[in-house]
Amino acid sequence: MLTRKDFKQIAKIFKGVCLNHLNIREQVIIKLLVELFANWLQTTNPRFDRERFIDACNEHFDAGNV
Numbered sequence: 001m002l003t004r005k006d007f008k009q010i011a012k013i014f015k016g017v018c019l020n021h022l023n024i025r026e027q028v029i030i031k032l033l034v035e036l037f038a039n040w041l042q043t044t045n046p047r048f049d050r051e052r053f054i055d056a057c058n059e060h061f062d063a064g065n066v
Helices: 004-018 024-042 050-062
Strands: none
Touching: 004 024, 004 050, 024 050
16 A cells, blocks of 8 residues: 555655646646546545645646746
8 A cells, every 4th residue: 555655755756847847738748647646546545635645746836836
């Protein structure tokens, strides 16, 4: 079973990708991948917080840093 530590590492990967300057198409693709990962991760651990994970992965998008 994946743990919170695993979820944090996966989110860190998405954050790293988001630090690069991405065009609109790339941003949409990354956000879609985050959603797909969140859907899958939700099945790996009953305590997984899907919305929190998505927020953590997308914080650079939402802050306008892209």
